[in-house]
Amino acid sequence: MERGGFVATTGKGGAHENDIRDHSRGRIYRIVAKAGKPASEEVAIPVGMPGHLIEMMKSDTLASRLTAQRCAIEHAVERSAMLNLGELGKMVTEGQRGAIHALWTLQGLGKLDTPIHQAALISKDAPLRRNAVRALGSDKAAQELFFGSGVISDPDLHTRLAAFVKLADFATTPEIQTLVKKLSADPVVKSDEWLAEAAKMLGKKHHALNYTEGPNLLPNPGFEEVADGAKTPTGWKHRDYGKKPGNAGAEWSLVSDEKMIHSGKQAFRVITRDDADTSFFADVALKPNTEYKLSAWIKTHGFKGKASLNDHIGRAETTAVKRTQDWTEVEVTFNSKTRDKASINLLHVGKGDTYFDDVRLVEMIPEIEDDESKLAGDVKRGEKIFWEHPVAACKNCHMLKSQGSAVGPALDGIATRKDAAYILESLVNPNARLAEGYTATPISPMPPMNLILKPQEFADVKAFIMSLK
Structure with a gap:
């Protein structure tokens, strides 16, 4: 097409493209008071002031926090004396102002270690949890952090959506397929437009649909059949x-x-x-x-x-x-x-x-699943799931026989200390009653096991936990 005297083409998104247009820059407009001068957005970074970037990252001004984050990453070598990585980690673990910027600074510098990342994933601050999910990679270590945090059933639905998006980055496994099927059937997910759409995309990505399709009910669906002399398909x-x-x-x-x-x-x-x-x-x-x-x-x-x-x-x-x-x-x-x-x-x-x-x-x-109430659990199979299941990740949160992790309560003698109703509730709704001594965060790092496991697997794990006397 020709417009303004120049021959041009219609590009991506309907863009007007011609040979003299500057494609390396976008158009940025600033609205200011009449006869006024735009205020400078440049924030001075005194090179010789140790700790200045940390203080800027705690500022109540977003521009200052973002500038500190950018400078810390872009000029990591020459400003290394100004960065106290321990203080950045403390900002994240304590959920201080600027914790999100500290998280991304550590991630950008390659210094975001497992304990700090884990603390961010179970923080009481939902935006910090959400950013911690986005900062995860897709390798085995990242998956262990992800499944050991409970974000897949986070009470904050924005964080849960971020978890669904991250789940799409992981390689498809039978265990993840089971999880995806359960997620799409979750009433909370089905009632939320964005979670339902994300669950649908996860089902396609991981080839995990919780239904089978019946025969096509539409006539002549490929429009291959035509009556003699007709120009339109039969059946329509x-x-x-x-x-x-x-x-x-x-x-x-x-x-x-x-x-x-x-x-x-x-x-x-x-x-x-x-x-x-x-x-x-x-x-x-x-x-x-x-x-x-x-x-x-x-x-x-x-x-x-x-x-x-x-x-x-x-x-x-x-x-x-x-x-x-x-x-x-x-x-x-x-x-x-x-x-x-x-x-x-x-x-x-x-x-x-x-x-x-x-x-x-x-x-x-x-799909018709087995009735969980009628399944007999097997203790040995449940023990194997406890130690080896890559998605349930029980050992990543609980200590048992001096093995595992102390993120959650130790399970030695749990069936003696707690009754069957409490144990069942803890398995299906971990946020209902947080264990004593683990109430600093509003969410349990454990996802609902009935979402993670198949009905028989759930029965097996329940039988194993009930055997710990």
Whole structure:
């Protein structure tokens, strides 16, 4: 395109690109009082003043704290005399003002050791816990810290979301798959939009779905079947909404060019040269009070508007493509409630070209787990899980027979000191009653074991703990 006398192209995000544009700098605007002068943001760092960076990092001014953090990392060698790493660690472990900046300074210098990181992960300050999660790596040591902190069930949902994001960095293992399945079924997760979306992404990343998919209920889902003489696929009917100017001229047709299809031999395309609200639909029978997933692959060209699938009756709608975009999978899950029918639209609201392919509506059949109350636990198997399970990580928090870690209470004789109800509550809801002497932080570093373990594994661990008399 040509604009302002220069030949240019449309770049990523709709950016205007030409040969004389400066691509190395962004545009930064500052609003100041009329006839006023912008205040300098440069903070002086006296090189010869030991401890000055530490004091700046404790400042009540964010700009000073950030400047101290930046200078401590960027000029680590020449300012080494100004850095007291022990004081930085103390700021983190005591949760002082500037603790987050101290945490990231230590991390940036490669000096964030395990005890300090562990203290940050179980701090009473939720933002510090959240940043400690983000500062973790993805190796074995990082995973031990992660699973030994309880952040996967953190009462602060922002921190829990950060934990879900970090969990996506870890390599897939059977134990992590079990955890991810349990997380997606957790009522708290299901009731929160962002946690539910994160759990869904974790399920895909770790190949850990807690349901199986039933058969595709939509007719002719790849648009391969066409009646003689027809230009549209069998099983689908035309439906417009309102009187938008582009509706009358909407061109629905099957395409077979390999650049226009997602799979198979054909895709379904609609072209509108003006704003339109048009669709093709198929009616299908549903089971009441049942979970379903509606999905499709959509591609657009020269498009502005909304391309999606929706249920005309129940109003569930997939994520939408809103501009020119290559093949993108869109989906939504919904419950049919009292409805016994859905009317699924291939929906084009806007102007341009939209391609649909591989549409699916499937029942989500939940996996049936064993009833925990009817499972007999095995002490030997439970002991093995206690010492070796990489996600439950029991030994990382508890001492037993002079082995393990003292993050949590020692378990020698626990079944004599506490009754079965207390032990069960501690396993499934560690935050309900924090152990005596371990109440300095508001959360238990132990995640709920019924989220971490399979039902039989949970029964085995419970049997082992109950044997410690």
